[in-house]
Amino acid sequence: MTGRLALATVTLALAAVLAGCAAPSDDVAHAPRTLLVPPPMPSGATIAPPAPSTAPEPSCGDPTASLRPLPADSAVPTPSVDRIRERGRLVVGLDTSSNLFSFRDPATGSIVGFDVEIAREVARDLFGDPDRIEYHLLTSADRVQSLVDRSVDIVVKTMTINCERRQTIAFSTVYFEAGQRVLALKGSGIRGIGDLGGRRVCAVAGTTNLHRVQALAPDATVLSVPGWADCLVVMQQRQVDAVTSDDAILAGLAAQDPNLELVGPRLSVEPYGIGVNQADTDLVRQVNATLDRIRGDGTWQRIHNRWLAPLGPAPAPPTPRYED
Template sequence: MAFTLIFIMVAMALSACGSTTPAPGAAGGASTDAGKTTASTLDAIKKRGKLVAGVKFDTKLFGLKDPGTGKVEGFDIDLAKALAKQILGDETKLELKEVTSKTRIPMLNNGDIDMIIATMTITEERKKEVEFSDVYFKAGQSLLVKKGSAIKSVADVKKGVKALAVKGSTSTTNIRAKAPEATVLEFENYQEAFTALKAGQGDTLTTDNAILYGMVKQDPNYEVVGGTFTDEPYGMAIRKGDTAYTAYVNEFLKSIKTSGQYDKLYEQWIGEKPSK
């Protein structure tokens, strides 16, 4: 009897040591078990009383931080505010965390942010890592050059030409495919790349035309040339498997388009009405 009792106690101890409980992410994200989402990001946001959004700090028109005031402004920022207001009734219940093309998915998966609203192109490869909302902005890749440049289109990006791009962006992959003989130099963010272009470290900077137009507003000595040579539909990214929050965000996008709020923000930041 004593031997049997000891055996049972040892078995119970071993069982306790081997059990684990998954912990939610730092930003209150959904915990998972065998790849299935057990709690929605939406529930975590409501419980916390704050939406934590990953946004760009270096992209004029979409998300740019004013070094003087510390304020971040742009189209993506205003969409994040509108979403915070819909979820929590107050647009100020929002924390903006800086992401880059390189860091945004790791930060989302680590639970540092609830979602990404950061000029992120929807691709099949990225769909393997995150859930995407419906398209909220349609862009296309183009080229930025100094006025008077001999580069007029992607056909002019040949051997000997230095093209500047940002690490982790689809633009880097695209320019290598479209101009395989050119030299591609990668930078951490758009402001670094633009600074390098102005310093003469490259001949052209390539990314989505909407981002490039923002750079032209910063310095009119530069221009966007050659039209677009890719389609770059932007989506908001959510943790893989969180279909409940993805559906909520899609309903949010529909509601602000129906109300006219989306068109108003689009025209405010982009300078024209969205194409239908």
């Protein structure tokens, strides 16, 4: 190859390389970029306003004391129970966001859980058939009003018995005892309520948990949501640092995400009762008769072992207390 031919060949090769390094075409220059959009908050989520300064909770003696079941041969009128039997079904208020207690079975779509089984036992004693139930889905904030306006007969929804609520509605005896704790991401450094200052914490509107975390961790920002499943969503989206609720509810959330753990000691004792309209005293006694039966015949332990296994072996059922 001559010198001139070699030089020409090198020049053409260099031009080709430079052409390959030219500015990108319009198609490449204007290709869409991937943007990271923050995930949306659940519907109804809001930052809870500071807790108002209120008078101390009213006193009612022992709020867990309820009405004694009527003897089987009692002649006392039972208008509320008669009304339900005539209708042919028991109307029960609960939700489907409390894993372990009341939730939809993903395989069947049926509403199942510990609270559901308790309600089914009430229906069994009313009708001889546990399936004679109509479920109304409620948020925690709607529980009391749904009983006052009689849109439901009973509420079986991880509902804590306290004196404030007993001013408006009646309760059965205690059917389960829980306690408020904190749920956090493993390795987060959060070990209890004392580590929530300056953090974002999720709690459900209308619960005793929300007001207690505001009192115990006043520097925390509390995100109020309609249901406990919403707390799991915002936790997984890293929109909050922790969730606070009853340990039994938090165990249901942790069972759905192995990255979460319960931390710290109990902050309270939360006795769960079945809510009833205050005027329906005969229905309260009927419900308490069912609870007495399932405590004594092993049904309560069987239901606990089936649905609340993440909490450990079934303890003895709560001892009933009566006011009459």
